[in-house]
Amino acid sequence: MSFVDLRESVLDTDLCASCGACAAVCPEDLLTISPDQPVPSLAPGAAADACGTCTLCTDVCPGRDTAVPKSEQRLFGRTRNVEERWTGIVRHTYSARAADPQVKAAASAGGAATALLVSALRRGEIDAALVIGRDAERPWVPEPKLATTVDEIVECAQASYCITPNLQILKDSPFERIGVVGLACQIEAINRMRNLADPPAVARRIAFTVELGCASNTKRAGTEHLIEGRLQLPLADVTGMKYRAGEYPGDFTVWDRAGERHTLPFHELVLEFRKFKTFRCLACPDWWSGLADVSVADGDPNIFRTSREAERTEKASLLITRTDRGQALVDASAAAGDLHLTEEVFVPEESLGLQRKRHRYTSYAQRHPGQVPQPPVPGEQLERPLDDDELIESMSRAQ
Template sequence: MTFSELRRSVLDADLCASCGACAAVCPENVLTIGPDQTVPLAAPGLTDGTCGTCTLCTDVCPGRDTGVPASERRVFGRTRTAEERWTGIFRHSYRARAGAPAVHGAASAGGAATALLVAALEQGRIDAALVVGRDPERPWVPMARLADTPEQIIACAQASYCITPNLQVLRDAPYERIGMVGLACQIEAVQKMRNLPVPPPVAERIVLTLEIGCASNTRREGTEHLIEGRLGLPLVDVTGMKYRAGTYPGEFTVRDREGAEHALPFHELVLEFKNFKTFRCLACPDWWSGLADISIADGDPNIFRTSREGERTDKASAVLTRTAEGQALLDAAVADGSLLVTEEVFLPEESLGLQRKRHRYASYARDRAGEIPTSPVAEEEAVDTLEDGELIELMSRNP
């Protein structure tokens, strides 16, 4: 089996998750995902996709098979129950915020992911963190990077609502212990690496995994549409950009060459981005993979409503610890003041992002079974599905 099989079963079926795992593990370095691509390309000369007998690219790909049940059995000794369908297996759930004002101020929400990565670095648990920054020449373009100082991690604290094939950066990483923050598909790919009889070297270097809840990711064209189509700015005039700048929940903010800032409220992003999704993102079965050491989401279950109604609320994160390593890091971060937490139950039914994914996946499972990734539980996705816009409005009405 070769790249031709990955192309047939995943790429041609529009199931590429754009995680970068295939490029990260390719022993011959014949797969790459360039800065203006979201899917892997084979090296010139491999026109038929034949690159040998290695099967690593298909083995680790989460596009069609997320591998969640097998990973859960290895990590937790069991698979999740039907009741755990949308939370996964976890130890404790918290409401959290970064203790350091610089971290809390830089973050989109509570800054838990940034605070935990900084704590892990300062405590000597990791040598570097895999995060998402911005291309210095094209600030609207996301760029995965390995940050090895607290300042570099904090500079990448803002959420990125744009597809980024993070994992391929790990291929040539000069660090032995890496902590990463990623989305469900990226964490699933890492765990599929670890499931192999002989995990690739990349997997052995990842010693800490944090994941962010994801309703669906967005193609870069969505961000470019906001800048050019909504704000009327040529891309060449952009010198800075943040998806959620300013007072919580933040605004999509772009700075031009004159230093002027142009902004759109966050709730408009939610609606605009609906037109810039990939099939794999829309058909994704997971809000969280449930396989990371720690899972994190915005502490506000309905950012859309908060933004549209002009409500004011404290910036916070919802945090679920899953592994002993994740719990130990969180406890240490709390002890040294990096993270401030209170125990709080996470309620899937109140999360707009999670419910959007739940309804969307149930609809795809009903209408396109066999064409989409399978659910982490065997039971049918039994839900009276609502169209996305209808669900958003229903859940965003003021009480």
């Protein structure tokens, strides 16, 4: 009775990461999950006791158990140490920029993730890329998409700050070599699939993984609040939306039926979104999973400060390689002229997004003992985690 177990241990305790992995691997199509319903439920007509002895949905779920140590043993032959708690096991660290001006212009930061996908597609290493697009009729609604052309990948280059169950789209995919961009929870789910003695077909279709640093994801109600509550624009009038449009670091931007732009500075988006989080996102133990072939984040360690102080800086991505596959992907993309790289040093203490996650996780672990996912390695502790407002202000004072 696997779904019953999933419901009791993950769904009823608000630990669902909304990754879509459970629906992706269910052999009987008993589960359904979508951007409109990001928590899995039984498909119409399905019975909770129809699972029989199948346990796949709980086997791959990262909601309560991310299984990072087991995945690291398989990938690297060891688990991370305390000093690697928030970075994971690192091979090389770069500052990266897409060489193609179109890719760089479309991206929120340096466009590294998009450049890797485009380069791999051009070289014939993948047939499709799993990215986040927009619902054609409701542009504020994210929609997972298997992009098969350069133009489709570039169109989806922008960051999305809204919960989207990406992995379900991999089920019954006609493509056999897919490059996947995802968040820590989604990459953890993929690795839980690969940890199984007989990995499901979904996992075997994935050619490589690229993960994005994530301080926390947001319910769709947060985006709708920005549009209707802050911009005073009816959803029915929205014809286009980007979370970070225009000059870096970008503004939350909505276009109406008359072609007019309505904007909010990015730093206001950060503060408003805090009202629209799930318990699982707030209690998440990872900024990166450290399990992807390549990890990417904004090259600016404090986008909030850059936005609030109206600073101007060049777009760049922080890029970390972890596996042989990831290093080969980055090297090939650079050799093809699709990615510009320079050696970089990543300082976790300077990253506002990472530190927000670090302080928040400690706070939730102290307030909800036994109810949050376990960290990838024990030992790193904060005696007094800062309140989010206090942390943001302490790290974002004008320099």
